[in-house]
Amino acid sequence: MKNKSGPKNLPEEFAGEPQPQDEAKPLSELHPGEAAEVLQNLPAAEQAEALLNLEPPKAADILESLPDDRAAAAIMDMAPEDASAIVQEMQTDEQVDLLQDVSEEHAESILEQIDEKDAQVARKLLEYAEDTAGGLMQREYIPIYKEKNAKEVILHLQVESEKYKDYPATYLYVVDGKGRLNGVVSMRSLLLNKPGATVKELTNTEFVSVPASMPGQELVKVFRKYHYLAVPVLDEEGVLLGVVTEDDAMRFAEEEADEELLRFSGIVKGDEFRDMPFFPRSWRRLSWLSINIILNCVAASVIAYYQDTLQAVIALAVFLPIISDMSGCSGNQAVAVSIRELSLDRIRPGNFLWVLGKEASIGLLNGLALGTIIGLIAFAWKGSVLLGAIVGAALWINTIVAVSIGGMTPLLLRSINQDPAIASSPILTTLTDMCGFFVLLTLATKYVHLLPQ
C-alpha cells in the first residue's frame, strides 16, 4: 500500500488506464505500477532514458512492474554500467528473470559491474531454468534460529526492517548452522504469542517443500492443492535455497494458460507481442504453418485420387471444404477439453478409454445433428435424397472420428512428453481431413451413377 497519490476508489472505466492527474506527475512520484504504465506509452527509444533519469531503486521498482519483454528491451538500450546500477536494486527473482531475457553478453557485462556477492547469487540462480521452482524462487527470505525467542526475533526484525522491507514476509524460516531448513514460523504466530515463547515452540515442522528442479506446472499444482502463501525450495541436502510465493506461482500459471492459447493457435513457443521484432515473429508463425501446409497436401491427395467421381458429381467439390472444416471444429472442441482436463489433473494420460467413450457418444449425437443439417441442405440444393444421405452420413461418421481423435491426441502427446497445445490441431486436421474425404468420396463413387451429374 505504497501508493502516493491518495485514496482512490477505482471506478470501472478508469481501472487499468493511467488516470489523468497521474500523467502530469513525474514518474518518480507515481506508484511503480502506474509509472510502468506511463512509461509504456512513451516511444520505445525513450523508455531507457526515462528510467536512467530516476534514482536506481525507483527505476528498479518500475522495471519490476513492466512486462518482461519491455523491461528487457529497456535494459538492452542501456550501457552495462547504467543498467547494472538499476539491476543491483532489483529483487533476485526479478533480476534473474530480466537477465534471462537480455543477450548473454549484455547479462555478463552487467553482472561484472554489480556487487561481487550479488553477482554470484545471480549467476547461481541463472543456472535454473526459467520455468522451474529454482527459476521462480526468490532468495529474499528471513532465516531465524531455533535458539532465539519471540522477543529477540521481533527485535531483530525491527533492527533490520529496512533490509526486510520488500521481503515476502508471511513466514520466517528456521535454519540450522548448515543452512538446512528445520521448520517454519508464521509472522502471525510470532505476533499472537507471548514474547518469551522460543522459536522452537512456535515452529511448525510439518511443512511442504519442493526441489529447485520441480517444473513450474507441478509447482502450481502444489499451490493449488495446499493454498500456501509461500513454499520453501530445498536442495538435495535440505538446504534452503529460496522461497516461491503464491502470487508468483499463480502469475506463472496465468501466463502459461495465456501462452497455451497462443501455442494452440500455432504460435511457436506461445510468445508473441506485435511490438517484438518482425522477422522472429514471422518465422515462429511460418514454421508451424509450413508443416501444416505439407500435412494439408497429404490429406488433399485423397481428393486427387477420386478425380473421376468429382468430375461426374461436381457438387461434391462444394461439400469437401465443409466436411473438412466442420470436422476440424468438432475435433478441436475435444482437443481443448482434453488440454484443460490434463492441465488441471482431471484426467491422466492413461485415461484413453474413458475419454474415447465420452467423446464417441458426443460425436454420435452431434454428428447426427450436423449430418442432418448438411444432408437437408444438399437435398434442397440438388433435389437428390441420395446426395443428401451420402453427404450427411459422411459428416456424421467423420464427426465421430474427429472428436475421438481430438479427445485422445492430447493424451497421447502428453504421454510421450510432447506439448499437446501446439501439435494436437495439425495432427487432428490431417487425420480427419483424410478420413472425411475418403468416406465421402468412397460412398459417392459407389453410387456415382445414381447421383445428380
Add this chain to the structure above:
Amino acid sequence: MKNKSGPKNLPEEFAGEPQPQDEAKPLSELHPGEAAEVLQNLPAAEQAEALLNLEPPKAADILESLPDDRAAAAIMDMAPEDASAIVQEMQTDEQVDLLQDVSEEHAESILEQIDEKDAQVARKLLEYAEDTAGGLMQREYIPIYKEKNAKEVILHLQVESEKYKDYPATYLYVVDGKGRLNGVVSMRSLLLNKPGATVKELTNTEFVSVPASMPGQELVKVFRKYHYLAVPVLDEEGVLLGVVTEDDAMRFAEEEADEELLRFSGIVKGDEFRDMPFFPRSWRRLSWLSINIILNCVAASVIAYYQDTLQAVIALAVFLPIISDMSGCSGNQAVAVSIRELSLDRIRPGNFLWVLGKEASIGLLNGLALGTIIGLIAFAWKGSVLLGAIVGAALWINTIVAVSIGGMTPLLLRSINQDPAIASSPILTTLTDMCGFFVLLTLATKYVHLLPQ
C-alpha cells in the same frame, strides 16, 4: 502450513499425485488439499457420504479445496439440513461460490437452515455476479478503530485469535462508526513498531479500493499493476464491504485464461469437464457448431457458383480445402495474438490501423512463402506453371486477407462488448473462405482455357 503428515520434500514424480501413505489415512487426518484429491478418486455417489462422515469444519475445509463443480455436485447429493451444517463452516466467499453453483431451491433450503445472520450476509453476497469484485470478495476482514493503539490491537487479535484463524490477515482495516474505510494498517507495521503507537499513526490512508461492481478482468489488472496482497471493496458511500485477496484474483485470472481457450475452441461458456452431464455438454458444443455449419455453407456457395470452371479444371477441387484450411490457420494465429494483447492491455480496441499494418506485413511475407510452397506442389503435380501461379497467388492474397481480418476481428468484437474468444474464429473462417474461394476460382475462370483439363 497446517499439513499434518510431516515434512515432505515433494519430488517431481509425486507432485499432484496422492502419496501412497496418504491413502491409508482417514480423510480427517489429511491436509484438506490432499483429502480433496482422495475424495475425487471416489465414485461420485460416495463423495457426499464421505464428507458427511466428517466433522462439519473439516468437511468445509475439504469442500473449499474441491473444484467448484465437484463441490456443488456433492452438496446437491446431501439433504439441505446436512449440507447447511457444512456450509455454515465455510468462508463467505467460498460459501457463495458454492451456493451459486447449486440449484436455486437447494441454495434457498440450505440458507433457511443456517444461522440467520450468516444467511443474511450470504444472501447479500449472492446478489453480486460471480465474476465481479463483489462476487470474488470475502467478508472476513479484521476491522480496527483509529482511537486504539498498537498494544490494544494486538491484545484484541490475541483474544480473538480463534475467530481470526482463517482470515487473510495481511492488512487490518481502519473503519469509522458508519463502517466507512479510513485507511489500512499492515500486520507488519503493527509488528515492527512500538506498542504505544496509535492506530492513527500506523495507518496508511493512501490505499487503492475498488467498487463491488468492478468486473473480475478489471480487478485482475488492478492486482497486476499494484501487486497488493489484498484490495478492499467499498460501496458508493465508502463503506467497507469486504476484501479481495491477490491469490483469489490471480486464481480467477488463471481460470479465465483456461476458459478462454475453451471458448476459443467453440465450447460455449468456456466450461466443460467430461464428468458433467451429457446433454448440456453436447448442447453447448452443438450450438456453436450449428452456427458454424450454416456459415460454412454460405462460404461454400461461392464454389457452387463456379461449377463450370471446376468441371473444366478438376484439380482445383484439391486446392479448395487447402486454401480454406491454411487461411484459417494463418488467421487464427492473428486472432490469438490479438486476444492476448487485449487481455493484457497491450492494445486497445481502437488500435485497428496499427494491428492492420503489423498483420498485413506478416501476411505479405508468410503468404509469399506459403503461396510458393503450394504453387510448386501444384506445378509438380500437373506440370502447369499457370496452375501453380494461380493457386500460389490465391493463397498469398488470401493469407494477407486472413491475418488482417484475424487481427482486427477481436478488436471489433471487444469494441462492441462481445467476447472475442468465441466469435472470432467463425467470423474469420467464413470471410476468408469466401474470399479464398472467390480469388482462386475467379483467376482460374479467367485463364480456364490455358489450364490443364
